[in-house]
Amino acid sequence: EVQLVASGGGSVQPGRSLRLSCAASGFTFHDYAMHWVRQAPGKGLEWVSGISWNSGSIGYADSVRGRFTISRDNAKNSLYLHMNSLRAEDTAFYYCAKDSRAVTTGGWFDPWGQGTLVTVSS
Amino acid sequence: NFMLTQPHSVSESPGKTVTISCTRSSGSIASNYVQWYQQRPGSSPTTVIFEGNERPSGVPDRFSGSIDSSSNSASLTISGLKTEDEADYYCQSYDSSNHWVFGGGTKLTVL
Numbered sequence: 756e757v758q759l760v761a762s763g764g765g766s767v768q769p770g771r772s773l774r775l776s777c778a779a780s781g782f783t784f785h786d787y788a789m790h791w792v793r794q795a796p797g798k799g800l801e802w803v804s805g806i807s808w809n810s811g812s813i814g815y816a817d818s819v820r821g822r823f824t825i826s827r828d829n830a831k832n833s834l835y836l837h838m839n840s841l842r843a844e845d846t847a848f849y850y851c852a853k854d855s856r857a858v859t860t861g862g863w864f865d866p867w868g869q870g871t872l873v874t875v876s877s
Numbered sequence: 878n879f880m881l882t883q884p885h886s887v888s889e890s891p892g893k894t895v896t897i898s899c900t901r902s903s904g905s906i907a908s909n910y911v912q913w914y915q916q917r918p919g920s921s922p923t924t925v926i927f928e929g930n931e932r933p934s935g936v937p938d939r940f941s942g943s944i945d946s947s948s949n950s951a952s953l954t955i956s957g958l959k960t961e962d963e964a965d966y967y968c969q970s971y972d973s974s975n976h977w978v979f980g981g982g983t984k985l986t987v988l
Contacts, residue, residue, distance in 0.1 A: 792922075792979075799979060799980075799981045800914075800916075800969075800982065801979065802969075802976075802977035802978070802979060805975060814974065814977075816976070859975050860971065860975065861910060863910070863912045863924060863928065863969075864912070864914075865924040865933065866923070867921040867922050867923070868921065869921055870921055
């Protein structure tokens, strides 16, 4: 069974940093691109970042570019999101999702992890 | 970049058919495939339609996708509505330069 388990969320003050992790199992992790998608409480989905199978292609939403860094460790079947300079508007559930392709150019996201909540507040 | 616009909410009775639209603001809707995701309360999104009109295994054929170039929009149609179809639905498409776009989501109520 393909499974994605996100972790690392929590409550943090504005301006601080946090690192999210996503542990993958049930599929050949290094064959697929991966993404982070977030959802503010009661709001819609927002794509945050995506990374190709070999980390050779990476993209960010304008809202997080320069503050967030996506990475992956294929040896550990893990995806990461390093979040710096956090703002109140970054408060959301963060989902990791598997792309249907190795590259981040037009596949579809399935499955999604369970989401980890990040709360940015003073 | 472009935006995908969806109606905020739709409602219909069990057994009926409902269509949810997703309109692309610029560029052709046919430029990249549109996906549709279902999100029930308290759950993660799941795919109901990918690559325009393909259904993952386990998704009933009551779900179908289409595009209309004249209105530059994609649509998700659910026939034979069931109460279990009540959820939020999101369209999604790929933009250029390694960037993805989601619609704002549509809340489907099955009365």
